[in-house]
Amino acid sequence: xxxxxxxxxxxxxxxxxxxxxxxxxxxxxxxxxxxxxxxxxxxxxxxxxxxxxxxxxxxxxxxxxxxxxxxxxxxxxxxxxxxxxxxxxxxxxxxxxxxxxxxxxxxxxx
Numbered sequence: 001x002x003x004x005x006x007x008x009x010x011x012x013x014x015x016x017x018x019x020x021x022x023x024x025x026x027x028x029x030x031x032x033x034x035x036x037x038x039x040x041x042x043x044x045x046x047x048x049x050x051x052x053x054x055x056x057x058x059x060x061x062x063x064x065x066x067x068x069x070x071x072x073x074x075x076x077x078x079x080x081x082x083x084x085x086x087x088x089x090x091x092x093x094x095x096x097x098x099x100x101x102x103x104x105x106x107x108x109x110x
Contacts, residue, residue: 002085003104008038015104016060018085025057026050040099056084063092063099 004016006025014027025044031037032046039045041059051057064087065073073091074081081087092101 002089004085004089005102005104006040007100007102008040009098010100013037013040016057016088016101018056022052022054023056023060023085024050024052025060038098056088060088060092060101063095063101064088065091 001017001019003018005012006014006016011031012028013031014025017024017026025040027037027046027048029048032048037046043059044051044057055061061084064084073079073087077090079086079090088101089103094100
């Protein structure tokens with residue numbers, strides 16, 4: 001199982017997980033209760049129950065580079081282009097915009 005901490009404007013917003021059943025995104029309960037909280041995207045509105053999908057959510061998949069930049073990432077880190085979570089964790093630590101993604105290793109807390 002792989003996990004990523006999702007931050008919006010440097011504030012912890014939730015956790016994205018990949019397991020044998022697919023992908024899961026859950027907003028942090030404290031974040032959802034924050035009056036100034038904004039959703040990660042319009043396709044993932046704020047809610048307390050987790051989202052589940054057999055494929056990486058389109059918003060997160062859209063953060064992964066394309067074209068020549070993706071080719072460089074695949075070659076430098078020896079990543080499979082079908083490993084969308086791997087690409088997201090490696091290439092999207094410092095995205096354009098307010099969303100940032102940071103890998104959670106082991107049982108560490110974000």
